[in-house]
Amino acid sequence: MVRNSEKINLPILQNWDCHVCGTCCKEYLVRLSEDEVAKIKSQNWDVNEDLGGYQPFRKTGLFKNKINLNHRPDGSCVFLGENNLCKIHGKFGLDAKPLPCQVFPYVLIPTGNEWSVGVRYACPSAAKNLGTSVLKQRDSIEEFKDKLIEREKFTITLAENKVKPMLSSTQDTSWEIIFAIRNKLTEMLKNGKQDIGHSLRCCIALSNELKSTNLSKLGIDQVKEFLDIFGKVTISDVPVDAFAVPSPNWIGRILFRQITALFTRKDHGPNRGIANKGRIALLKAAIQFARGTGTVPKLNVWVSDTTFENIESRRCELDEESNELLKRYYLIKIESLQFFGASNFGIPFWEGLNILLLTYPIIVWTSLAQSSQDPMVDKIQRAISLVDDHFGFNKILGGLRQRYGFNLLAQRKETEKLVAWYSRQSI
Numbered sequence: 001m002v003r004n005s006e007k008i009n010l011p012i013l014q015n016w017d018c019h020v021c022g023t024c025c026k027e028y029l030v031r032l033s034e035d036e037v038a039k040i041k042s043q044n045w046d047v048n049e050d051l052g053g054y055q056p057f058r059k060t061g062l063f064k065n066k067i068n069l070n071h072r073p074d075g076s077c078v079f080l081g082e083n084n085l086c087k088i089h090g091k092f093g094l095d096a097k098p099l100p101c102q103v104f105p106y107v108l109i110p111t112g113n114e115w116s117v118g119v120r121y122a123c124p125s126a127a128k129n130l131g132t133s134v135l136k137q138r139d140s141i142e143e144f145k146d147k148l149i150e151r152e153k154f155t156i157t158l159a160e161n162k163v164k165p166m167l168s169s170t171q172d173t174s175w176e177i178i179f180a181i182r183n184k185l186t187e188m189l190k191n192g193k194q195d196i197g198h199s200l201r202c203c204i205a206l207s208n209e210l211k212s213t214n215l216s217k218l219g220i221d222q223v224k225e226f227l228d229i230f231g232k233v234t235i236s237d238v239p240v241d242a243f244a245v246p247s248p249n250w251i252g253r254i255l256f257r258q259i260t261a262l263f264t265r266k267d268h269g270p271n272r273g274i275a276n277k278g279r280i281a282l283l284k285a286a287i288q289f290a291r292g293t294g295t296v297p298k299l300n301v302w303v304s305d306t307t308f309e310n311i312e313s314r315r316c317e318l319d320e321e322s323n324e325l326l327k328r329y330y331l332i333k334i335e336s337l338q339f340f341g342a343s344n345f346g347i348p349f350w351e352g353l354n355i356l357l358l359t360y361p362i363i364v365w366t367s368l369a370q371s372s373q374d375p376m377v378d379k380i381q382r383a384i385s386l387v388d389d390h391f392g393f394n395k396i397l398g399g400l401r402q403r404y405g406f407n408l409l410a411q412r413k414e415t416e417k418l419v420a421w422y423s424r425q426s427i
Helices: 023-027 034-042 087-092 099-103 134-151 175-190 196-211 220-237 250-263 279-291 308-313 320-336 349-368 376-390 400-411 414-421
Strands: 057-060 066-069 106-111 114-119
Touching: 099 106, 099 134, 106 134, 106 175, 106 320, 114 134, 114 320, 175 196, 175 220, 175 320, 175 349, 196 220, 196 320, 196 349, 196 414, 250 279, 250 349, 250 376, 250 400, 250 414, 320 349, 320 376, 349 376, 349 400, 349 414, 400 414
Parallel strands: none
Antiparallel strands: 057 066, 106 114
């Protein structure tokens, strides 16, 4: 394979190695290319002896024209063997596995003339920052990039792609300006002297100021100067005390709960909740989340026996470890630009950023729905994994109806209110 020369940017703060937990093999559907189907067929697996009587493939899609790896009734891949080890990997090596299995939890994102690398915190080892520095895995990730280009049959280089990134649905811009905004946002996160909630509110405030400005009419040096000025003003204007921010209104709360239900559902694998009881159970859960009263439906196994009222009466007591985990998560998401464009259903920059920052109150709410006996950092880690399982991958979240809800929260300034509401510490 010829090595592609396009530059690749790696996350600095992230470690990762596979710790054979089997989460990815038990919870995700793996779409196969024609070449991958042919490769697995050539491996001559015996359905009864090797795969427990299950076929290796499953057809999906409206016209049954898409092929995935098959799963057992418990959600696990038919190639998952003893001790959570992949049979394909064990018998034929890493290169014999489908590319999505090789690449996970990395996400390769085309950004201008370069590739950025995101990390899916749906992988518990990634969320816990376990393993080898990603910076030391450059050769492997470069190889993944080359395989991706070959698998997807890209016919032009990134430099030849003249499609401009979109700041909004009506305003395109240059990658230079996107990078400048990205760098200012990450600077605000890295240098934030308060809790992560305050830093995220500063990012929202800066984006609100910039949305009404046509940055594309400015030179890049003017844009950077503009960002420096507004960045300083924003930090000084955003109140440190979360209690100083108005509470979310009833519209904001209803939309928030509905969005939270989507982000915290587990429909596959051993950690799934009431989805295994059928669509009627999910419909009842949706109604319960809309009402926001009574017992919280168990959309995943970690929801404790609690009520909506109990969750709203509690405060977010983030310890230093939890705060650093959240900070790392948002830094990697923003640095890699894994929140807009090709990696998030073609959603424009400002809209994608709003959705990303809205995940903070969702994560906190989800942690409060778990057992009060568990350490806060464990609850935050599980909540991030749940949310990141859906972010950029759940097609419902990229649909017009759901995007209308996200935009309504942004237009009514409810996103910053929700971030503040779930940043409140006990007095």
